[in-house]
Amino acid sequence: MIAQNKAKTYGFILLGLVLSIFWFYPFYLVIVNSFKTKSEIFVNTLGFPTKATFENYPEAFAALEFIQSFFNSLVITTLSIVLICICTSMAAYALSRRKGKMSSAIYFIFAICMLIPFQSIMIPLISIFGAIDMLNRAGLMVMYLGLGSSLAVFLYFGALRGIPQALDEAAIIDGCNRFQVYRYIILPMLKPTTVTVIVLNAIWFWNDYLLPSLVINKDGMYTIPLKMFYFFGEYSKQWHLALAALVIAIIPIIVVYMFLQKYIIKGISDGAVK
C-alpha cells in the first residue's frame, strides 16, 4: 500500500516535471535571451548565448532607475492592495449577510462592471479624475479599487457563503458589534481568499502600464513598467534590455508569491461551527 503510494507520488512528480517544461519554456527564452547581445537575439533565438553578455543587466537597471521605480511600484501596489482587500471584503460581507433583492442587484452591478472593456471608459475616466484634481497616486488607487473590486467581491462572497451565519450570531450575542465581528472573526477566516486576492491583484498592479501611463506619468512617480516602455521606440525595440528589465522586475513578484504560498492554508474554518 505504502509502496504503491510512493510510486504514485513519483509518477505525479514526473508528470509535473514534463508539464513544467512546457510551461517554463517561454521563460527559458526570456532568461536566455536577456544574456545575449542585441544582434544575437535574432540570429540565435533558441539556443544558449555563444558568448554570454552581462551588460544588459546593469544597463537595464540604470535605465529603469530601479531603486526609485521599485519603491514607487511597491507603494502603489501595496497600498492599492490594502485598500482593495479591506473595502471589498467589507462589501462582500454585507452582501452575504443580507440576502434579498437589493443585494442581488448590487452583486449584479459588480458583475456587469467587470465586463466593461477598459479602452471604452479610458477617456471619460481620465477627464473625470482630471476635473476633480485626482490624477495622482491617490487617484490611481481609487481607480484600481473601482476596476478591481468586482473580482475581489466575487471571491470573498464565494468564501463567505461557506462561513455559517451562526458564527456571527454567536459573537453578537456575546456582545460584539458588526464591525468587531467582521474584524475579529470574519477577516481572519477569509485569510486564504485574501491571499488569492492579493496575488491576483499584485501582479496586475505591478505590471500595469496603460493606466499609470495616463495617470502618473510624471517625474519621480514612475513605476517599473513605465520605465520599461522606454525600451520600445517608435520604430525599433531594444529587446535585449527589455528582457533583462523584465527579469529584474519579475523577481520581487516571485519572491512575494513564494512567501504567500505558505499562507494558503487548508481548512479555513477549522474548529469553527461547521
Add this chain to the structure above:
Amino acid sequence: MKMRNSTYWIFLAPCLLALAMVLILPFFQGVYYSFTEYNGFEVTEFVGLDNYIKLFQDDQFLYSLLFTGGFSVASVIGINIIGLLLALFVTQKMGKFNTVFRTIFFMPNLIGGIILGFIWQFIFLKAFEGIADLTGLDFFKGWLADTETGFWGLVILFIWQMSGYIMIIYISFLNNIPDELIEASTIDGANVWQRFWKIKFPLLAPAFTVSLFLSLSNAFKVYDQNMALTAGGPFSSTQMATMNIYDSAFKVQEMGYAQAKAIIFLLIITVISVIQLYMTRKRETDL
C-alpha cells in the same frame, strides 16, 4: 438577526463609490458620446443613432465580434479544463513539489501582454520552424501568417497565460473541501474517479461560476496579447473587438463611433455572461 440598514450601506460604501466614479459614471458619459461626433476633445455635433446605424454596416467590426466570439469559446473551454486539471494535480500529495509546480504554472501571469506576445512570436516563428525542420511536418510551418494559425496562436497563448490564474481559483475552492469528507469516502472505498465526480465536482460548482465568468470576460477583453502577437494581421483577419474599438478611437479618431461600438460590444458580453451566470448558478443549486 439581520444586518442593520446603516451598517449595510457603510460596509458597501467605499466599493460602490469607487465603482461609481471609475466605471459607472465614465460609462454613462461614454453612452452620451456614442450619440455624438466626438474627437476626444469636444463634441462637434449630436448625431442621434447614426453611429449605431453605421456600425451594423461595418463589416470589419462585425467580423471582429465573430472572431472574438470564436476565440472566447475556444479559450474558455481550454482554460477551464486545463486550469482544473492543474488544480487537481497540484493539490495531490507531492511534498515540496506542490509549491514548485504551483508557482511554475502560475508564472505566465507575471509577464505583461506585450512581452508575452514577443516571446510567443519567437516560439511560433522560430521554435516551430525548428520543429518543422526536425520532423518534416508542414503543420509547424508558417504560423501567424494566415488567419487560422493566427487564431490558434492567440488561443494557445491565452490558454498558457490564463490557465494558471484559473488554477488558483480552483485551488482556493478545492482547499475549502473538508478533508474529513475525502477521508470518509476513501474509507468507504470510493476510487479516485468517484471521489472526483461524487464529492469534489459538486462542491466545486461555485468555482465554475466564478472561473467561467472570469475566463469569459477576460477572453472578451483581450487586447495586449492580440496587439503584440498578430497585431490583427494578416489583413485584420485576427482583429479582436477591443482592438477594433481602440483603432476607431485612437487611430481613426472617431471617439463617438468607437463609444457606440463599445456599448454594443458590452451589451453582447453582458447578455452572454448573464446567460452563463444564470445557467451555472442553476446548476449550483441543482447539485
Add this chain to the structure above:
Amino acid sequence: MKKNVIKGLGTALLLSGLLVGCSSNSSGGDGGGKVVVDVFNIKVETKDQLEAMIEKYESENENVDINLTTVGGGQDAASALQAKFSSNEEPAIFLLGGLSDAEKYQKYLLDVSDMESAKTAIDGTLQGSTIDGTPYGIPLNIEGFGWMINKEIFTSAGVDPASIASYDDFVKAVETIDSKKEELGLEAVFGFSGKEDWVTSQFSNHFTAPEFDNDLNVAYESTELTYKYGDRMKEYTDLINQYNVQPILSLDYSTSVEELFINDKVAIIHQGNWIVPSLDSIDPTFSQEKLGILPLYVSGDDEGFISAGPSWFWGINKEKDEEVVETSKDFIDWMYTSDYGKQQIVEEFKYIPAHDGYDIESITDPVSKEVYQMLLDEKARVWAHNQHPNGFGSTAFFPEYQKYLNGDISWDEFTATTSSKFTEMR
C-alpha cells in the same frame, strides 16, 4: 497576531491618507517661484538626449524648471496626449504628428511664425503644421525614406548602385542580384516588412505624394485618392512580392532590419534613416560602409525621388501663462538655433536637421547626409501619407494591401476598396 494585522492595516490606511494629502497638491505646483514648463515627448529613442538638453538649458536659466514626460511604446502616444488634454493637464510644449493634429489642437496652438526657429526652418518644412497660412509647429527633424540598400551586396553582384538611373535599371539590378542569390548567401533580395502598417503606409507615400502635387495641404484637403500612379505602384509591389522573404505578411521590423538586413541576408528594404541608430547599436561599421539609399521612379521612368520631410512638429500651448509661453518659445529656439543646440541635434540626437545654418559635414552617417542633400536638391517628396485621413493607413490601406500581397484580391479590387474608404474616412 490578529492585533498586529489590524495595526498594520491601520497604519497602511493612515499612510494612504497621508499620500492623498501629500500628492494632491503636487500638480500645478509653482516650483518655488520658477517658471514651470511641461514638455510632452513621444520620441523615446531620444529621451536621454532631450533630458541632457533640458539640463543644460536649466543650468543657463536659473529660474526655469522644465518637466519632461515621455510616453513609450509608440502606439499609445496619441491617446496619452489626448488624455493630458482632456484632464486639464495640458503640456506647454508637445509634439504634433501633422495637419490633423494641428487642426485638432488648433485652439491651443501658438502661431510660431515670429520665432527664430521658424524663420530658420528649411523652406517648405513648416508646411506640415500650417493651416490657412499660419504655422503652428516647429519641425522636430527630417526623416527620409526609400529603398535602403546594402551597397556591398550590389557591388558583389556586379551592380553599381550609383549607375541605377531609371525604373528599368532598378528592376535589372533586382533580377541580377536574385540570380546570384546563392553565392551571395542571400535569403532573398527584398526584406519588405509586410507585417508593419507604417511600412506599407510609407511605401504608399511615393505614389500618393505626386498625385497630390507634392503638397501637404492639397493632400490634407483632398477627398479622393485616384491612384494616378497606381500602375507603377502595382509594378513595384509585384516586384517586391516576387523577390521578397516569405511569408511576407509575418515579416516584422525587427526581423527585417535587425536580423536579415544587417546580417547581409537581404539586399534591399523599405526604410528610412531612423534605422541608423538601430543598426549602429548592432554593428557600427554597417551604416558607414554598406548602407545606401535609392529613390523610386514613379512620375517618370528616369526621375527618382525619395520621401523626406519632418514627421513631427513641436507645438506650443498658447493657453498657458505668458511667461510659460515665452519660456517655451525661448527653449525651442535655443534648441535649434544656439550653437550648443545645433551640435546636440546632429551629433547626439543623430537627427537630420530641419533648419538652415547647420554644417552638413557634421552629420555623422553617409545616408543621412545623402537624404539631407536630396532634400535640398528637391529630390524628395513630402510626407503626404501623414495627411491621409486619420487611421486610413493602418485600418484601411494596410489590410487591403496585405490581401493583395497574399493574392486574395485583384489590384483593381484593392484600389477600388481603398479609394472609397479614403473618401468615406475624409
